[in-house]
């Protein structure tokens with residue numbers, strides 16, 4: 001049995017007609033830049049995340065980049081982020097001329113460890129920190145109560161890299177009340193990616209920044225269009241970071257399905273957990289299941305969970321590289337997110353040495369299994385059987 005890591009054909013079966021008519025609608029409208037599809041999607045995503053503003057941009061990477069540019073982060077500034085993420089998180093910091101400072105990850109959630117963020121802010125380097133970029137890795141929010149608290153104490157803006165986590169919910173604690181907040185809605189702004197493999201993926205590149213801050217949203221709107229206001233008058237330097245209306249139209253077809261897809265992914269994750277629990281792999285410490293942390297369910301009587309949207313279902317395993325080769329030879333898709341932590345990337349070699357032992361360990365031990373919504377129980381059984389066979 002072949003089990004792909006992701007199968008976009010499975011959703012195309014029921015989306016194809018609507019996607020094609022959405023694209024046709026844009027083609028026939030001749031509104032090929034900005035226009036009503038982009039504004040409608042911005043409003044729909046802002047509502048979906050319960051925030052005031054959504055600003056469509058060309059990609060998740062550009063969502064992060066434009067946020068740093070709008071904050072005026074540049075030469076001589078430092079930005080705190082996670083060493084365990086997709087390259088874009090760090091790439092944008094370097095591109096504006098700033099220097100990344102890495103706060104190591106928590107061993108269970110793979111997300112940035114707030115106590116490490118505090119260490120940096122308390123040190124000498126803390127004085128030049130101009131932003132914090134936590135990443136909600138694999139679709140699970142970082143510990144935002146702690147991070148937002150620290151950032152507020154030092155008066156530093158938080159840019160959430162929510163590229164993998166649109167619609168994930170986090171039990172945010174404010175003055176000892178718990179509020180369910182959406183990924184991206186807790187910091188100054190949140191950045192989404194519509195790369196096709198994300199839970200909400202376009203039919204090409206796309207991204208969005210969401211924010212509650214009206215002034216910041218207005219700045220982003222200027223920035224994504226070369227900082228022009230009015231046309232051909234430039235008070236600031238932006239770029240061409242506009243979202244394509246064809247992407248906006250396609251994403252509007254998909255958005256109504258998103259919560260259903262999150263639910264299917266979470267059910268698949270629960271099913272894997274059950275299947276693995278029936279093997280000896282957990283007791284023998286061959287694998288560690290994904291860990292959902294920061295649940296405040298007990299305090300709140302069952303309403304405040306950290307809802308993981310499982311953009312990826314990631315195990316920590318023994319003999320990781322051999323397991324990956326074994327799965328691939330058996331036609332089971334899998335991937336390593338990510339084999340080299342950011343602080344060890346070659347392009348950083350002139351920036352000195354960094355040490356993030358948890359990120360380094362994660363890079364050696366993690367593996368992502370197929371988790372897409374249309375994955376079937378029999379495919380999951382097959383995946384688990386093959387993993388058992390490998391360790392036997």
Ligand SMILES: *Cc1c(COP(=O)(O)O)cnc(C)c1O
Nearest residue numbers: 059060061086088163193194195
């Ligand atoms: C996908 C991703 C990005 C970049 O998004 P693009 O749309 O591909 O530019 C940034 N950060 C993280 C964590 C991502 O997973």
